Amino acid sequence: MEEYTDKVLDHFAHPRNTGVIEDASGEATVGNPTCGDLMTFYIDVDDNDVIRDVKFKTFGCGAAIATSSMITELAIGKTVDEAYNITRKDVADELEGLPPIKMHCSNLASDALRAAIEDYRKKQDNT
């Protein structure tokens, strides 16, 4: 198998922002334990629609954990609209590359963040 970059291994060995946010502004679970990937993302959003905090829990391989960790770093401090536009390529590029067979993991991480943002937007609509 093609090697993981040092950045991927670093984010895998020392993932940033793991955990939960109680009463999160938005949260969502994506993936499928059958495939071996499951991610739950929690976001905390302030009154200016800026993401103050992101936390995640991930069941998955090295790439799954690394991409989850990386995307939280990319998302914190952005507005929800900006964060919604983070692509899997952005994540893979920040990690200085992913083996082709692992690209679906970065896809899942950006899906997870978007799902959490959509949950936030739905909650906003309801209030």
Added chain:
Amino acid sequence: MVYMDNSATSPVDSEVFEEMKPFFVENFGNASTLYEIGRVSQRAVAKARQQVADLINADTREIIFTSGGSESDNFAIKGIALRERSKHPEKNHIITSQIEHPAVLETCRYLEKWGFEVTYLPVGPTGLVDPEDLENAIKDETFLVTIMHANNEIGTIEPIEKLGEIAHKHNVLFHTDAVQSAGKVPIDVKKQNIDLLSISSHKLYGPKGVGALYIRKGVKIDPLIHGGGQERKLRAGTENVAGIVGFGKACEIAQRDMEKNTAKLTEIRDAIIKRVLDEVPESYVNGDLEHRLANNVHLRFSGIEGESLLLRLDAKGIQVATGSACSSQKLEPSHVLTAIGLEPALAHGSLRLSLGVENSIDDVDYVVDSIKEVVDGLRKMSPLWDYTNQKYIEINKEDVY
């Protein structure tokens, strides 16, 4: 470094390496040539052939050298199938098991494209083939049964003597892939009703790139590799003398040390299993606990995934394997774990430690402590693990986006 992936490959024994050295630069002769250095090679090959034969109580003439386990499996199955097709075309049925090594399974699938019919016998929850299933599967068209002696993933040892007996009762040939068992478990091809048997050198502390197929005297087989007539015209190609010499020596050492190694590895294996099952919640052993290779520890842990387990252990200097989907090229969980009935989500959290002679009982505490630490760390950030209550969380499909 603690290396516990001997089922993948093992280091070459230093005695073996010494034995091989003269055959690269000084005694480089082609074993088929008539002059002095050719004869030296020929004698060395003959000696190695006897050493391999002795390991399984075969006659020296029944051993054909190959490039390894995969070639031996291909040779056995295709060689018998093609022979059979030319003599008795109505006999087109092969029986194997669902947990064979891909070298057997892919060969069978390939033969299906050529009009052969293959039955893949199921296994029980610990990986055992039920002899009665074999009895029921055999029909008039059956000409070959191929069932592995010991499984490379979960370590289960199959009842091959009984399976061979059943095959012979119906005049069907019996092949066994003994790649993981040769040198570890006593094998007697005469007593155990075996007609063909595959061995691989690099699984028993010999060099890579060499193996053997045992073919019982009287069994007719078509060669896979045609050419210059080596190996009694059954397997062409200039002999890999250095490799063969190493392989033979490795077999001799394995035979000599089998009892001692088995005792030591069993002790280490059982110590690891006991501590893990006692100390790690929701940890399980895959494979049969009684009929099991002395060096195989196959565990699974709920709520976490195997590749991440493997990488974190690697960071601690511990080298092992996993059957998770993410770690394979196909992104599917191991077919063996699927065959024993594990749900994919549970199959993903599997870990295989295959011990070797370089391991010692002193490794146990470091390895188990590391496993505990890594499992705990991964469970802390898993959405499938309730860390407070230390148990698995079932996810409802509706909760997933």
